[in-house]
Amino acid sequence: MKIGVIGAGSMAEALISGLINGNVVRPEQIAVCNRSDRSKLMYLQEHYHVTVTEDKKELADRSEILILAMKPKDVEEAVLTLRPYVKKQLILSVLAGVTIETIQHLLGKKAPVIRAMPNTSAAIRMSATAISASGEATMHQVKMAKHLFETIGMVAVVEEDQLDAVTALSGSGPAYVYYFIEAMEEAAAEVGLDQEIAKSLILQTLAGASEMLMQSEKQAGQLRKDVTSPGGTTEAGLEKLKDFQFSEAIIACVKRAAERSREMQSGGQAAMEKVRKA
Numbered sequence: 487m488k489i490g491v492i493g494a495g496s497m498a499e500a501l502i503s504g505l506i507n508g509n510v511v512r513p514e515q516i517a518v519c520n521r522s523d524r525s526k527l528m529y530l531q532e533h534y535h536v537t538v539t540e541d542k543k544e545l546a547d548r549s550e551i552l553i554l555a556m557k558p559k560d561v562e563e564a565v566l567t568l569r570p571y572v573k574k575q576l577i578l579s580v581l582a583g584v585t586i587e588t589i590q591h592l593l594g595k596k597a598p599v600i601r602a603m604p605n606t607s608a609a610i611r612m613s614a615t616a617i618s619a620s621g622e623a624t625m626h627q628v629k630m631a632k633h634l635f636e637t638i639g640m641v642a643v644v645e646e647d648q649l650d651a652v653t654a655l656s657g658s659g660p661a662y663v664y665y666f667i668e669a670m671e672e673a674a675a676e677v678g679l680d681q682e683i684a685k686s687l688i689l690q691t692l693a694g695a696s697e698m699l700m701q702s703e704k705q706a707g708q709l710r711k712d713v714t715s716p717g718g719t720t721e722a723g724l725e726k727l728k729d730f731q732f733s734e735a736i737i738a739c740v741k742r743a744a745e746r747s748r749e750m751q752s753g754g755q756a757a758m759e760k761v762r763k764a
């Protein structure tokens with residue numbers, strides 16, 4: 487399987503790192519191009535030994551899968567310059583808020599397109615990814631995409647209209663967790679803990695809680711109650727989280743991110759209109 491990656495940013499690197507370090511594909515099976523920043527290409531070549539090129543034709547000709555990994559605002563230019571070289575390749579987009587219809591419009595044909603929403607934990611093969619395929623994608627191509635993402639984490643197959651919600655939940659999700667950890671680190675300093683010790687305690691606590699949920703038949707709410715002794719420390723701490731409307735804040739966060747994904751989708755439709763009128 488030969489893969490061409492268009493856009494050499496954070497998500498591209500996470501995918502490349504997961505695929506290569508997990509021995510899923512060999513470096514020579516991956517070629518990457520970027521728009522302007524050549525240093526990023528040099529970095530990827532040096533670290534992962536992938537092929538780098540500035541020539542989209544060369545990239546497309548050698549690839550069976552073309553991964554779109556630029557920012558959504560750049561999709562129009564990227565796909566229009568790629569368009570002459572797209573023949574039978576499967577187009578695999580990781581772009582937030584850019585629909586299959588928009589991509590097919592920019593390509594000027596009903597090419598097989600699979601939208602995926604992974605997250606940056608792909609770098610260590612722990613991504614939570616959801617995929618959705620266009621009707622043009624063959625069963626083989628869907629299986630191939632599913633397999634690709636399964637090798638770097640777990641995969642859920644969803645309807646395309648679910649992808650805004652997925653993006654808000656697990657695509658952006660690592661950032662919420664890192665934000666929580668940053669706050670825990672700040673809290674640890676305020677209660678007088680050494681920074682390094684605090685960091686290991688926080689990370690093991692998160693990993694342990696997450697693993698408990700995976701292994702246990704109990705739901706999160708029950709496991710929380712198991713920790714919370716009546717009149718104890720946890721109850722006192724949780725009261726503060728309630729005072730500051732922790733749940734409401736998380737719900738508002740995910741809802742706003744999903745809404746933003748839908749707004750970005752409207753941007754993509756405007757680009758599609760522009761191409762249609764040109």
Ligand SMILES: NC(=O)C1=CN([C@@H]2O[C@H](COP(=O)(O)OP(=O)(O)OC[C@H]3O[C@@H](n4cnc5c(N)ncnc54)[C@H](O)[C@@H]3O)[C@@H](O)[C@H]2O)C=CC1
Binds near residue numbers: 492498521603605
């Ligand atoms: N960063 C994340 O956690 C996740 C990002 N995504 C999606 O992945 C995509 C990329 O995100 P990041 O990697 O964070 O962005 P980034 O800004 O780090 O990387 C995008 C890269 O694409 C390049 N690029 C732009 N136009 C191009 C063109 N015409 N041809 C070739 N390269 C071009 C840019 O030079 C840049 O290096 C976005 O669409 C985002 O929605 C999806 C899931 C998670």
Ligand SMILES: O=C(O)[C@@H]1CCC=N1
Binds near residue numbers: 582653657658
């Ligand atoms: O922030 C973003 O728009 C992208 C999509 C999911 C994670 N990062």
